[in-house]
Amino acid sequence: MSQDLILDGRDSSAKTTAWWLYIVHAVSFVFSLGLFSVIPLVINYVQRPGTTGTFVHSHHTWMIRSFWWYVVWIAVGALAFITIIGIPLAYLIWLGAWLWKAYRLIAGFMRLNNNEAAAV
Numbered sequence: 001m002s003q004d005l006i007l008d009g010r011d012s013s014a015k016t017t018a019w020w021l022y023i024v025h026a027v028s029f030v031f032s033l034g035l036f037s038v039i040p041l042v043i044n045y046v047q048r049p050g051t052t053g054t055f056v057h058s059h060h061t062w063m064i065r066s067f068w069w070y071v072v073w074i075a076v077g078a079l080a081f082i083t084i085i086g087i088p089l090a091y092l093i094w095l096g097a098w099l100w101k102a103y104r105l106i107a108g109f110m111r112l113n114n115n116e117a118a119a120v
Contacts, residue, residue, distance in 0.1 A: 014056040015112065017047055018063075022109045025063060029101060034070055041067050055117040059108055062118035066104040073097035 021040045028036040041064065048060035077093035080086035108118050 011054050011056065014047070014051045014054060015115075017043075018051075018056050018059045018112055019109075021047075021060075021063060022105060022112065025067075026105050026109075029105065033098070034067070034074075034101065037067055055115065056112075058117040058120045059112050061120050062104070062108045065120070066101060066108070070097055070101045073100070 021044060024040040025034075025037050028034060028040065044060045044063050044067075048057060048064070051057040051060060073093060074097055077090040077097065080093060081090035111118055
């Protein structure tokens with residue numbers, strides 16, 4: 001037995017907004033390594049309270065956490081880069097952070113398209 005999720009107008013609009021935010025996060029991530037992701041991050045913070053009680057709320061939380069953890073790992077890589085010995089480690093940290101963020105964006109986008117909550 002399958003269950004079909006029926007979205008009302010509010011949920012459909014919230015889903016569309018989250019969909020576009022994933023796109024903007026991804027474009028910013030690819031072209032500026034996430035530097036311009038602050039813009040969709042602010043929109044995530046503004047839109048999240050209006051989606052309380054829906055599966056879209058988890059997607060806003062997912063994108064917000066993805067951004068902040070990415071910032072943390074970029075900063076850890078920068079600290080490692082300060083030392084001569086840590087430069088190769090810094091590149092590994094940055095590569096890992098990039099791959100992790102790419103995974104988070106793709107996984108969240110796919111879950112949103114399938115009308116599933118993000119795994120927060």
